[in-house]
Amino acid sequence: MMRVTIMPSTITHLFQRIERHPSGPVRWGEAVPERHGGVYVVSLTADPDRLAGASMPVAPIDMAAVDSWLACAGSLSLEGERPTAEVLGERLSRFWLPDEVVLYIGKAGSSLRRRIRHYYRTPLGEPRPHAGGCWLKALDNPPALWVFWAASERPEHDENVLLGEFVTNTSPVARLSLADPDHPFPFANLEYPKGHRKRHGIQHQHRRGVCEMDGCAALLHVA
Numbered sequence: 001m002m003r004v005t006i007m008p009s010t011i012t013h014l015f016q017r018i019e020r021h022p023s024g025p026v027r028w029g030e031a032v033p034e035r036h037g038g039v040y041v042v043s044l045t046a047d048p049d050r051l052a053g054a055s056m057p058v059a060p061i062d063m064a065a066v067d068s069w070l071a072c073a074g075s076l077s078l079e080g081e082r083p084t085a086e087v088l089g090e091r092l093s094r095f096w097l098p099d100e101v102v103l104y105i106g107k108a109g110s111s112l113r114r115r116i117r118h119y120y121r122t123p124l125g126e127p128r129p130h131a132g133g134c135w136l137k138a139l140d141n142p143p144a145l146w147v148f149w150a151a152s153e154r155p156e157h158d159e160n161v162l163l164g165e166f167v168t169n170t171s172p173v174a175r176l177s178l179a180d181p182d183h184p185f186p187f188a189n190l191e192y193p194k195g196h197r198k199r200h201g202i203q204h205q206h207r208r209g210v211c212e213m214d215g216c217a218a219l220l221h222v223a
């Protein structure tokens with residue numbers, strides 16, 4: 001019987017699953033030139049084939065960013081209680097995968113350039129223009145991150161393929177380190193597939209309702 005080897009994901013390996021070659025990278029904060037829709041990945045490394053030595057054993061949580069998030073989100077709760085910045089930061093750190101370089105996988109239905117620019121611009125905890133993946137803003141190393149991308153005519157499908165491959169290849173040891181080992185998504189991805197969320201226990205309240213975080217500040221419209 002052939003033994004299947006499970007190992008962390010490189011950028012090249014993930015994009016091979018959608019039969020694409022990754023473009024880029026650019027540093028976090030720099031413009032992506034692609035104006036078509038597609039998928040993108042935020043990584044700890046600029047080398048699409050690198051793995052060993054590129055990951056971090058502990059989440060580089062920026063406690064000042066977490067403290068500011070709490071100050072702005074007066075109704076944020078964790079397991080039904082108002083957390084301190086230290087407690088919230090510790091909860092976030094328990095979703096870090098220490099042997100992975102991929103931190104977020106996203107898609108853009110139209111322009112990758114515009115979608116990723118919105119991602120850069122959205123403050124931690126704000127609902128617009130791009131709330132998804134906001135846990136990345138709780139890290140202290142965004143200038144050291146890199147963005148890869150590929151144009152695609154079916155970005156939602158390809159995003160699901162990338163996430164599925166990442167989850168399949170998450171090592172058992174890394175899974176055991178997670179607060180929710182059943183959902184070993186990249187650090188800043190909170191949902192995969194649709195309707196299956198990390199059990200992180202964080203809730204937000206906004207002017208027009210209350211909802212469990214699936215981005216970082218999604219709005220629930222109520223009459």
